[in-house]
Amino acid sequence: MWYRFQYRYAPYLFVAPFIISFLIFGFYPIVRSIWLSFHLTAGPETSVFVGLDNYTVLLADTDFHKAVRNTVIFAFFSVFLQLPLSLGLAMLLNSRLILGRAFFRLGFFSPHLLGMVFVAILFAVVFAPRFGLLNVLLSHLGAPIERDWLGTPELVMPALVLTALWLYVGFNMVYFLAALQAVDRDLYDAAKVDGAGPWGQFLHVTLPGIKHVTVFVVVLSTIGSFQLFELPYLMLNNGPGPDQAGLTVVMYLYQNGFVTGDLGYASAIGWVLVLGVMCLAIFQLVLGGTLRRNP
Amino acid sequence: MSSAINRLKERMESFTAFGLAPAVLLVLTLISGVYIAFNPAQTIRGDLALWIFAKGHLAGYQESIARFEEMHPDLTVEIQLVHQHAITSRLRAALAANLDVPDLVEIEISWAGSFFRGPVDDVSFMDLRPWLEESGYIDKIVRTRFAPYSVGDRIFGIPHDVHPVMLAYRRDIFEAEGIDVDEIETWDQFIEIGKRLTRRGGTNPRYMIGLDPNSSDSFEVLLFQRGGAYFNERGELTIDDELVVQTLLWFIPLVAGPDRIGVNPGWGAPFARAVLDGYILCYITPDWRTKIIENDVGDASGKMALMPLPAFEPGGRRTSTWGGTMLGITRGTENPEKALELAEHLYLNHELLLEMFQKSNILPPLRDLWDDPVFDQPREFWSGQPLGRLYADLADDVPPQYSSPYVSITKAKMGQVISGLTAHYNRHGEDGFEEQVRQRLNEAADYVRGQMARNPF
């Protein structure tokens, strides 16, 4: 009997670990943080119900607007600059024509091996005026050597995007490399017979073949970009940087919740963030056809 | 199809059917698990728990705690070093849940105020004033150092330090340029010389002083020196006071515009290189930073020296303050008397404080101690100057920094004001500068007051 019905029950069994772990570790913190977002708190014992006050104040908060703007810009570059580069790199390093692919793959992945605290120390070196690696490189192209990347409001975001490229291009490459292994090789031959050029083959064979994983990487990068906190915080010496050019939503949350101690306001920031990113992610999933029912 | 499945089944029988990575992970996990199982960790649970974030304190405290435990055989103390990036999160989580709260905890000056939010009776820390008065320590410790850790007349922390500020300068370059620092008494004189020594742009640029044009770090040190503050004694915001306006009008042209003599010194590598290359000649230097310079820029030994800050007015205050740490006792502690004894043992122990000075150059806040000869030792790195004496002579003059839960917001806002003004001054110079200063300060003040007004307590 079990055998006949297992097809029906198996999926529930398979997702049960997630459900159980969510009920244990996710449910209470979520309820608690929603509760907090409707309260003003001070210290462990004091809290006052304020209704939607945290949210209305937040939506009018100019610093929050700045944080959202910075974060959206960063997310844009993550998805539209970083991911195409990752895919290109993966395709190149999947090719048998390249000698020493293992070496190249490891090399491009290697920035991600290092812990975040090290990255902070390092980037004081890379972006430093005068002798910083970046300025020394650019000075050969005629750029001023005294440029202070992390001290000039307009240059903070480019510096962040560059660092994120360095950190994550090789990282996302790994997903694409794994996905490319599952593309059916015969389809390329068929496409060639149909007269498809390299671009046509990419569009009609490669892309459909890695579509699902691409949707995953896009959604994950979006979510990850909106969680951006440690990287700018450490690069900008534990702060939002000049003119708050490196202030992100989660950094603002941290500043309010853990530095100032306003946990209610911090929770409200968290939930506004979840709501916004959720809309974006569902949009991406629908666009990728991922939420459709299987035939 | 079925042949394919058979083939897969065969593969399954090998250990690495899912690839090498999980197999290797399994082996490594088992090996490390066995290692851990055979070397069980020694859990140290003490009757008193102390959390600190500064690694430099650890060794000294451990020794001193061992002595403390000898004196109190019925008592054990556990000490936990928690990194600065985690200690506030952990302390806040612990306090919010009221679980695993330490008995004693060290807190950095810029976070301290945020732990004193809400009704003053609900603050999680013990009021130490009665004890400080009874024991007489309140008069022995530099009085202004209680300010950052006080709300009203309650004192929630014992200061660990004074952190007076001096200017560290490249003595060799100053001498080569024929400058006698003893003749520099005011900032006006200093700026005069600075304009002569600064070489902007070019292949070999040089600046008189390291000042951060984008954050409040350098500005606030100078503001405090001048008698200004972010908050007054009553906890009221004072960043739109005329003194702040005037200080900004003076500060910004030092770091922006065509006549600037200051540039951002940075930290870590940029800072060390600026010292070494003589890119920047003078640095705002509290006692703790002298050690960082000694460690990170060893090659500058004998080339550096210290001078008091130039005064704003002739005869004015020649120092300021930057940074600090307090030791607090949480209200929930089951052992308040023992906790106080331990606090006294760690923070007011002469031997330990002198050791701390020798290791970290940090001047202790106990005034009686300053007569000790260790403070007179000449330091080779600082061109033979008696570093301790120089800082001790200024320590009683250190300005107060009043606490508020909103200090960190205010700092962030001031940083924004400063970098905005720097950009404006670079672009437009004096043109409309003063209105900009007032307008931006007012906006910042409005913002902080708005946040403060939300607090119903």
Place this chain on the structure above:
Amino acid sequence: MSTQDSTDSSRDATSTDDVRGGTAQRMEIETNGPPPPQLPRVKVRSVPRARVLGLHVLLGVLLLLTLLPIAWLVTGALKLQEDLFAYTFLPEGWRIDRLTFSNIFRLFEEIPFFRVAANSMFVAGATVLIQLFFSSLGGFALAKYEFRGKRPIMILMLMTMMIPAQVMLAPLYQMIHHMGLMDSLAGLIVPSVVSVFGMFLFRQSMMQIPDELLQAGRIDGCSELGLYWNIVMPVSRPMIGAFCLIAFMGNWNSFLWPQIVLHTSDRFTLPIALTQQVGLYEQDYGVLLAGTLLSIVPVVILFLLLQREFISGLTAGAVKG
């Protein structure tokens, strides 16, 4: 390059290089005898050398730029603190005599390196293995079954990924304490036995598996769990490798939560022990750099092992049977 391009226009451009390579690879795996005299092999040889060389040069330059910071780490770990910032890489004039291993010796004095590394290894390894099992199982269900509540589960997953960890910190702390897991390695492993990101990853990659393969398995009498174990997982090898690597690294470098849960220094993980060397008022960069250098070794080994999964056509062949 450009002249080569024009003479070569009849042949395929670079983006299909991998295709031919892949085909050749699969041929090797799938056929027992000598490869049939098909075109692919010939074609591989016929790609213009100048273009291949150009690609290598481009990749080489990019790699060099990527590795500059790593070079800073390696040289930094061997420098004295006073030289660390004074010279960007090596001391002036390649003064190798100014390099030192003292940082590495000091690392072993300052922290119980092997103990701490074993803690890290155990936590990261155990977490990843448990996560791998539960996440791939859950991902399989979401990819290949239709059932009630599937979409709400997806939405719930997305939401849990989006909630900033900082918001959950205090309540989670409370729960871990009440479960008696404070100051234990289990306190790090238990809350993360299911990786939502992993479930999502496996769901997306397993959607690629043809349903016919599963049907064939069912006809052969495979149970649903058997399908997962005998068919789905072996076919997902590249993604398993990628997941192991990425999840392992995330755990290996994790800092905030371990620092909050672990109290006893004997139980510390590597990032905690290493970051403690660099604080607000004093910094021991040498030990941090030496420790960082040593701590990337296991992940490098993992990466090199994983390489073996990235052989084009391996799974494609298996899927087609």
